[in-house]
Amino acid sequence: MKSLCVFLGSSQGNHPAYMEAATALGHELARRGIACVYGGSRTGLMNRLADSVLEAGGEVVGVTVQLLKDKEEFHRGLTRLHVVPTMHERKTLMIELSDAFLALPGGIGTFDEFFEVYTLRQLGFHSKPCGLLDVNGFYGPMKLMLDTAEREGFMKQPYREAIAVSADPSELVGLLMDRARHP
Numbered sequence: 001m002k003s004l005c006v007f008l009g010s011s012q013g014n015h016p017a018y019m020e021a022a023t024a025l026g027h028e029l030a031r032r033g034i035a036c037v038y039g040g041s042r043t044g045l046m047n048r049l050a051d052s053v054l055e056a057g058g059e060v061v062g063v064t065v066q067l068l069k070d071k072e073e074f075h076r077g078l079t080r081l082h083v084v085p086t087m088h089e090r091k092t093l094m095i096e097l098s099d100a101f102l103a104l105p106g107g108i109g110t111f112d113e114f115f116e117v118y119t120l121r122q123l124g125f126h127s128k129p130c131g132l133l134d135v136n137g138f139y140g141p142m143k144l145m146l147d148t149a150e151r152e153g154f155m156k157q158p159y160r161e162a163i164a165v166s167a168d169p170s171e172l173v174g175l176l177m178d179r180a181r182h183p
């Protein structure tokens, strides 16, 4: 696995565990030599992740849209920053550039991006692994919703099981690497 795309809050959340998890993940990616692809922002958990990869000597690739760049909403120290015209093109490029996807806690931007790559996988547009970093039990309600969808016959079991979940950044990156090797 050469690159991992991370979706995560542009806010920092109101518990220190979220920022700590972004830092730990960033250090883990740099340690393993995996490039981090993310939305390019300079705020919240997004900023913390980028800084932690860079401070540990790793590579960070930002993918943003012209509108956000014009508003100065981007991190200035990235290894590379791609700027595209639309949000749609942005997601497409993030998917192309990455070997796996991971969501940390975040808001609707994070949910939207995670569910898009998960849905595309279910439909067979790609076979790259997807994971959730379940910091502080944040993703408990989402796991419950997915369990309900499966139990009620709206989702097949293999798709439900396609998401790797862990509270530990190192373990989760290891799981995604295994799954990237044996899709």
Ligand code: AMP
Binding pocket: 006, 007, 008, 009, 010, 011, 038, 039, 040, 041, 042, 043, 046, 064, 068, 073, 105, 106, 107, 108, 109, 110, 111, 113
């Ligand atoms: P949210 O979870 O609502 O804070 O949105 C975070 C997700 O949406 C990130 O994974 C980003 O890809 C995208 N996003 C939100 N705000 C920004 C921003 N200022 N710059 C770039 N991407 C952003």
